[in-house]
Amino acid sequence: MAGQTLYDKLWTQHLVKQRDDGTALIYIDRQLLHEVTSPQAFEGLRLAGRKPWRIDANLATPDHNVPTTLRERAEGNAGIKDPVSLIQVQTLDDNCGEFGIEEFKINDPRQGIVHVVGPEQGATLPGMTVVCGDSHTATHGAFAALAHGIGTSEVEHVLATQCLLAQKMKNMQVRVEGELGTGVTAKDIVLAIIGHIGTAGGTGYAIEFAGSAIRELSMEGRMTVCNMAIEAGARVGLIAVDDTTIDYLRDRHYVPTGEQWDAAVADWRHLVSDADADAAFDKVVTLDAAEIEPQVSWGTSPEMVTGISGEVPDPAEAGDETMQRGYTRALEYMGLSPKQKITDIRLDKVFIGSCTNSRIEDLREAAKVVRGKKVADSIALAMVVPGSGLVKRQAEAEGLDKVFIEAGFEWREPGCSMCLAMNADKLGAGEHCASTSNRNFEGRQGFGGRTHLVSPAMAAAAAIAGHFVDVRELGDTGAANDDAQAQEA
Numbered sequence: 001m002a003g004q005t006l007y008d009k010l011w012t013q014h015l016v017k018q019r020d021d022g023t024a025l026i027y028i029d030r031q032l033l034h035e036v037t038s039p040q041a042f043e044g045l046r047l048a049g050r051k052p053w054r055i056d057a058n059l060a061t062p063d064h065n066v067p068t069t070l071r072e073r074a075e076g077n078a079g080i081k082d083p084v085s086l087i088q089v090q091t092l093d094d095n096c097g098e099f100g101i102e103e104f105k106i107n108d109p110r111q112g113i114v115h116v117v118g119p120e121q122g123a124t125l126p127g128m129t130v131v132c133g134d135s136h137t138a139t140h141g142a143f144a145a146l147a148h149g150i151g152t153s154e155v156e157h158v159l160a161t162q163c164l165l166a167q168k169m170k171n172m173q174v175r176v177e178g179e180l181g182t183g184v185t186a187k188d189i190v191l192a193i194i195g196h197i198g199t200a201g202g203t204g205y206a207i208e209f210a211g212s213a214i215r216e217l218s219m220e221g222r223m224t225v226c227n228m229a230i231e232a233g234a235r236v237g238l239i240a241v242d243d244t245t246i247d248y249l250r251d252r253h254y255v256p257t258g259e260q261w262d263a264a265v266a267d268w269r270h271l272v273s274d275a276d277a278d279a280a281f282d283k284v285v286t287l288d289a290a291e292i293e294p295q296v297s298w299g300t301s302p303e304m305v306t307g308i309s310g311e312v313p314d315p316a317e318a319g320d321e322t323m324q325r326g327y328t329r330a331l332e333y334m335g336l337s338p339k340q341k342i343t344d345i346r347l348d349k350v351f352i353g354s355c356t357n358s359r360i361e362d363l364r365e366a367a368k369v370v371r372g373k374k375v376a377d378s379i380a381l382a383m384v385v386p387g388s389g390l391v392k393r394q395a396e397a398e399g400l401d402k403v404f405i406e407a408g409f410e411w412r413e414p415g416c417s418m419c420l421a422m423n424a425d426k427l428g429a430g431e432h433c434a435s436t437s438n439r440n441f442e443g444r445q446g447f448g449g450r451t452h453l454v455s456p457a458m459a460a461a462a463a464i465a466g467h468f469v470d471v472r473e474l475g476d477t478g479a480a481n482d483d484a485q486a487q488e489a
């Protein structure tokens with residue numbers, strides 16, 4: 001028998017029942033909850049007179065609707081000015097209180113974006129099935145967990161039964177081989193992958209990211225890659241267990257200890273695709289790491305992306321007519337012209353945050369570029385939003401907050417923030433934003449806002465220069481200020 005892929009193993013281990021028509025029931029080990037997609041689920045439970053089946057399998061935190069300023073001075077949720085947001089967050093608190101579910105509330109130091117909090121607490125473990133009413137649940141696949149987003153009615157179903165109706169996906173492997181260039185990061189890898197296979201390239205597949213460049217990544221980097229699997233159309237992104245995975249998890253809050261740790265680790269070691277599993281992959285895509293440049297998205301879909309040395313494409317030269325129309329519309333919305341150099345795109349705002357890039361390593365990389373520099377006068381707002389209260393605390397212990405504040409960045413409280421316009425942090429119409437988030441759809445960061453997806457280092461460098469610059473050209477000294485660039489010119 002041919003070997004099994006990592007996805008096949010996870011699937012088989014959680015299969016409760018399989019019907020002939022392909023419908024299956026799988027067991028869910030962990031459910032993460034946030035305020036946006038859980039209210040109707042809890043309401044459904046109440047109406048049906050049900051209780052959660054396994055209370056301690058759930059963990060909740062508010063993230064999308066929390067403000068990122070002036071929270072510490074407010075009692076409880078009193079810092080939330082928007083009435084709808086307040087109801088959402090208060091409802092999560094009430095539901096978790098009523099059903100006894102653990103929640104990290106707004107002013108708890110462990111609060112943060114659900115996809116940052118889960119792994120940070122060790123609530124996401126290798127071999128688990130992890131669900132959340134949120135499409136970026138793929139993030140947790142970095143731990144060799146079978147993790148994906150679900151809808152609100154499924155949230156209710158999992159609460160009530162700890163099971164989920166599912167269909168087996170196909171297997172895809174994306175191999176990134178070789179060494180990344182200096183200044184090229186996990187974010188650039190995943191943007192390059194999406195640029196290569198397209199936003200529908202992974203539809204119907206569970207993608208396993210493999211190859212030497214993936215193995216070299218930290219857990220933070222691996223989470224960044226898996227986070228965006230969904231932007232390639234795949235609900236699941238996965239990375240095999242290795243020492244990096246195990247070292248990251250040791251001593252985290254929910255992680256087993258003593259003999260149970262040893263037993264767990266021995267078990268986790270099997271969470272890799274078998275050496276002879278090649279035939280089990282329905283599709284294999286290979287990228288050369290050395291060819292990946294720092295990426296910048298120019299359009300209104302994550303696949304509309306190119307390297308920093310590139311230019312905005314000319315719609316007239318795009319593939320077919322549909323593509324030409326799509327490109328034309330994207331350029332119109334983005335206010336860009338064909339063949340404009342990427343380095344000529346001027347920014348109004350800079351956002352470093354989101355479940356893609358708000359972990360400690362991301363903040364370190366951005367701070368390295370910013371240290372001793374000033375945000376360009378033309379930038380109306382540059383902000384850093386740590387992914388969780390614990391990331392914030394760690395960054396402050398390392399003095400990163402000072403580096404950012406001295407440069408002119410705002411240093412905020414944890415949450416989804418300007419990743420999507422569901423709280424006070426928004427882009428204005430027509431504003432260009434260098435953003436470390438994962439989606440650049442029309443209006444994503446605010447009505448008429450123009451998002452450019454980049455890595456933390458690239459966002460930091462753009463904040464200093466006022467326009468995109470190639471981080472690879474900054475050397476160890478970090479980004480050059482606009483003045484210095486003007487003198488060079």
Ligand SMILES: CC(C)[C@H](C(=O)O)[C@@H](O)C(=O)O
Binds near residue numbers: 134149
């Ligand atoms: C609000 C939530 C349901 C949504 C998601 O599913 O991903 C959000 O997190 C997003 O990033 O668009």
Ligand code: SF4
Binds near residue numbers: 064354415437
């Ligand atoms: S940070 Fe952005 S992508 Fe992540 S969960 Fe929040 S809104 Fe969704």
